[in-house]
Amino acid sequence: MKLQPPPDAIPQTALYPMFRGERVIEFVEKEVPEPEAEQLLIRCQANALCASDFGQYYNGSNITPGHEAAGVVVAAGPDTRIIVGTSGVVFLMDFCGQCRHCHMGITNICLNKRADYGFSHDGGYGPYALINENVFFPTGDDISPAEATLLLDVMGTGGHANRRAQHAHPNISSVLVTGSGPIGLGVLAMAKLLLGEDMPVLITDMVPYRLKLAERLGGLPINVEASDLVDGLKHHGFDAVDVAIDTSGATVARRASMDVLARRGVQVCVGHGGELLLNVSPDLIGGERTVMGSEYFTYQELPESLKLLREHRDYLNQIITHRYPVQEIGEAYNKFVARSTGKVIVEQ
Template structure:
């Protein structure tokens, strides 16, 4: 492939404005790969960059094809795969235990501290690239990130505390909530009922079509809705909304030994420790992104459930229309939104 010297990249100015500027195409140094980006998904965590601006090129849910490799690398040119957000050191105690999402010496968050995947080319350290199947499309490969990766990791965290789960509540049906939903259907089994709340009818309809039991909390109380679904006391809950009210409501309906996993950043929550935790032996657990070593399992699941999982991607835009893509995404009537190069 011919690699140009410069590229057009979106610059996030702030106040919800994106323009295009020229940047040099970086060259891979030792241990680095240059990817031709195929696709990058929009994420709610980019709200700060869209409204506050960004000095780097955003984009942390990218998949691309290796087009150049520096010395000391072994990934073949032409390999296709996603980029792991966190550039982990590989040597600290967390990394040696496999917890690469909790590296003590993290070098970068691609798309936040270093240029990310909304550019035509992205330079990454080789350790964060995961070579997937060459026949995957860009939008399919990025399902391995926030959708399957973050969604699956929540359930792993949950099952550390509570191995047998017979009912699940998800608060928030944005891309992460939908990701937890599809991974729950796959990992916990079709038979486990998964209730999912939101206030946006579009998202609730999508959740329903993916096998979730939708609850419109703009028009129903959570206990009443769970009651009518036959799961008044779910075994577990995952909060993807980041909202205190949602977390509090989830704890209040959890069964004894219930577990709340918090994955959506945002507000706080106040615990009545005796009632919420001690006497009921409930737990509140955090879950951040996922571990690099979860990629192979998720790739195997993606191969098996490709069509089902792909239904999460509801909107695709060429990168030239990234401004519109963000406006549509933040208006709320979408599942996963992807821009393609």
């Protein structure tokens, strides 16, 4: 039997980063909350930076952000099952477990969602986060907190987008990913892990650093600043693709993807924002193409991601390119917004 070391004493107050807007982040003393029934207090150890934080980074927030958190349970309220000392990650969306969608396993589209940790309630950039137990996913101590964060937006969101495409296309032979930011790299990696390592995955961006990283992960890079998408595909020997997954949120990228989508092809929208301009007869009806959205991922996808992370650890760890202590979160953001990064992690 492995004995757990006693948990660190939990202080009454601690320093939490607060996003003041216009890229200003200050550390402020706040009370450390106590877990009530069905709640856990997490000592946050790592949180990955995400473009979804940019609203809070530029406009400010009343809570401490961070929605890609890994840490350890340091206190558990009444009626909980998870024991103090358990390591794991926090699923962003506090699903109710009772609604029609939760009963169907669609926990990412819960009809009575109670919280978005890191957006509506304190998230993982602070030293402690109070969560409802149902969103905690234990990982085991063999996975470090930094790599555990890969289970969330990188593998989770990336895997879900591929699974959405598989629902609509039973025989995928090529994938295009538009945008090589951290989510795009996650979609690429999960396409390789879920659809087969020989699956051709074409991937676009304008940032050379990100395209190099995509190539290291097995992608076929296309620099859409240097050539248009059609020529970029041709360069790799393709005229069309079965699946296009957009992580850029750019209207122009989605339209260009539509123009190279094979008949019966599927476009999956993951990146928020912008529009998708369609000519219904030629784009949808004529070729029986499908357009769908993909939102985060379901809690139920986490066990398979954990298994894949254990099996492909070195491959997936390449997506993490920068790490900072949380005290240097401002520096971490400066680096991340300059775009020559994969995933950037802050640790504490």
